[in-house]
Amino acid sequence: MISVLLADDEAMIRAGVRAILATDPGVDVVAEAADGRAAVELVRAHRPRVALLDIRMPRLDGLAAAAEIRRLVPATAVVMLTTFGDDDHVARALGDGAAGFLVKAGDPRELLAGVRAVADGGAYLSPRVARRVIELSGARMARRPVARDRVAVLTDRERDVLGLVGAGLSNAEIARRLHLVEGTVKGYLTSAFTRLGVRNRVQAAILAYEAGLVDADPR
Incomplete structure (x- = not known):
């Protein structure tokens, strides 16, 4: 069972996210908070995954x-919930290495996939967040030749797997898409991550x- 703490100051947002998570019998919302300070204290008390x-x-x-x-309960993976109005904050969090x-x-499937991944x-990055951050940098096209180099x-198959990671698919989804076993996908990812640094x-x-x-x- 994946224990989850949910923190958002809007009760309706919390209710919506909680309802989506409730569709997965392997996920349990153990606590909710309406502000960041309460979230920290509840994480210390419940130590959710x-x-x-x-x-x-x-x-x-x-x-x-x-x-x-991250400092007090490093075993808890943190996923940031964002809106497109939070562009600068997302860029900051990317630099700090947030897990998701x-x-x-976004698509409710992304929420469930993201929770399970972290x-x-x-780590999990919503495709829409990735696209927006790169667009905001104003350097996507300028970076493309460097990125392509x-x-x-990578091998052709490693590039296929990397593209599906970018699309937000889980290892199991990538395996089904490419007609591979999940262990093989993990092997391709390990190799690709090492080659790419x-x-x-x-x-x-x-x-x-x-x-x-x-x-x-991608779907």
Whole structure:
């Protein structure tokens, strides 16, 4: 069972996220908070596997709360809930190495996939967040030749897998899409991450977008 703390100052958002998580019998929302300070205290009390934090909250914003959670309860993976109005904050959090980024108005499947990915020790970046961050940098096209040179060291199959990581698919979904076993997908990812010098799926997803490897409609 994946235990989750949910923190958002809007009760309706919390109710919606909780309802989506409730569709997965393997996920349990153990606590809710309406501000960042309460979120930190509840994480210390319940020690959930995943903390879903809104970026903009009273008393302590999501980024500051995430930093405290990582310091006090490092076993809890933090996923930031964002809106497109939070662009600068998302860029900041990317630099700090948050485990995941999800758009509140995104596909509910992304929420479930993201929670499961970070609970398993991975990272998850909503495709819409990745695309927006790269667009905001104003350097996507300028970076594309460099990114393509970086991914040129990969095999064709590794590039296929990287593109699907960028699209937000889990290892199991990638395996089904490419008619592989999940262990083989993990092997391709390990090799690709080593060749590219990336540490997690978030960095890999951004590189996949910059290199133009992501299908506009992967599902």
